[in-house]
Amino acid sequence: MKYEMIPCSEDDTEFIEEQADNAFNAIAQPEEDAEEEYVYIVTDESGNLLGGCILSVDGLKTASIYDLWVEEAFRRQGMASALIREAERKAREHGCYLAMVGTFDWQARSFYDKHGYMLSDTMTDVPKGHEHYFLTKRLDCPSAGYMPSNCRQYEIKRGDEKDAEILSGKLHGFDSTIAPREHEYIPLSKKIVDENGRIIAGFVGGVDGWNGTDIDALWVEGKYRNRGIGSQLLVELEREVKENGADVMFIEAFDWNVGFFKKNGYERVTGMLEDYPRGHVMYCMQKSL
Numbered sequence: 001m002k003y004e005m006i007p008c009s010e011d012d013t014e015f016i017e018e019q020a021d022n023a024f025n026a027i028a029q030p031e032e033d034a035e036e037e038y039v040y041i042v043t044d045e046s047g048n049l050l051g052g053c054i055l056s057v058d059g060l061k062t063a064s065i066y067d068l069w070v071e072e073a074f075r076r077q078g079m080a081s082a083l084i085r086e087a088e089r090k091a092r093e094h095g096c097y098l099a100m101v102g103t104f105d106w107q108a109r110s111f112y113d114k115h116g117y118m119l120s121d122t123m124t125d126v127p128k129g130h131e132h133y134f135l136t137k138r139l140d141c142p143s144a145g146y147m148p149s150n151c152r153q154y155e156i157k158r159g160d161e162k163d164a165e166i167l168s169g170k171l172h173g174f175d176s177t178i179a180p181r182e183h184e185y186i187p188l189s190k191k192i193v194d195e196n197g198r199i200i201a202g203f204v205g206g207v208d209g210w211n212g213t214d215i216d217a218l219w220v221e222g223k224y225r226n227r228g229i230g231s232q233l234l235v236e237l238e239r240e241v242k243e244n245g246a247d248v249m250f251i252e253a254f255d256w257n258v259g260f261f262k263k264n265g266y267e268r269v270t271g272m273l274e275d276y277p278r279g280h281v282m283y284c285m286q287k288s289l
Contacts, residue, residue, distance in 0.1 A: 003229060005236055008189040008202060016191065016202040020217035027256055028277035030059030036094070039159030039167070040086050042079055051079045052159055052167045055087040060277045063091035063099045063139070067167040068108070069174075080108070082154040084115055088139060097140040098276060105131045106178045116143035121271025121284035123250055127179040127210035134284065136273060181209025188240045192229065200224050203233045211245045234264050242289045249289060255281045 008016065041052035051070035057063050065087050070079045091099055101117060103109055117135035124131050137143065159167075191202035201220040207213055215237065220230045238249055253261045254277075264287075271284035 003192045005190040008191045013189045017217045020219040032059035039164045041159035053083045057094045061096045063096040086156040099137045120273045126212035203237045207244045213241045213246045249287045253283045
């Protein structure tokens, strides 16, 4: 069946993402609805920011640690270890069983290895000539517990949104010295409507400054599934990301929808994460365009 796809408004995009989240949650069954974020920092006597990280805890009882940054003069002195241990402590306090981090080949892969994080996926050539690693650590199992002796000297404080912006800006700026971004993030979204103008399907995705791709949401209303609509949406998204400079699509699929993506050419599985969400498997997949 053929359907006309038209661009989304901001409200349309939010609606499609909400519907996709509802479909995911119906299977994954999160324990809580809200996502909480914490900022942890280290400052000097004058209040100047020396390092920090951001922790996000979701309703699936998983934790994401990102924007971990330490000023150059204070690196390899235990500060980053102190920060990540505090983030993991808070995650366990929330009952999280899994922590996730992402890092590039020029960043901190060996640091996370020492702290018990295991490689789950490797994305190549995003940005060109480099690799991005997705690592995970079980928080409900005993781990090596790496802790340098100088880790205890730092007072970890709670930060705020301003601190989070500073951390993100510092990491973004450092990354750009290694791999300059070619452009700003390019959002892409389209919808399909019925004869009454009601949205029945759509996608939300984009292309980042390194020409990496993502699919934030790909959703088809239940009664319209198995008619080829999802495949048409995916083909259109692939066409648009290719037009905007990307030559590979990266997606995260799950055991309940991995067959759909395999049918649409996503044969290469670059990584797997068991028991995420609990009782399920996540697949990291890619397709050359």
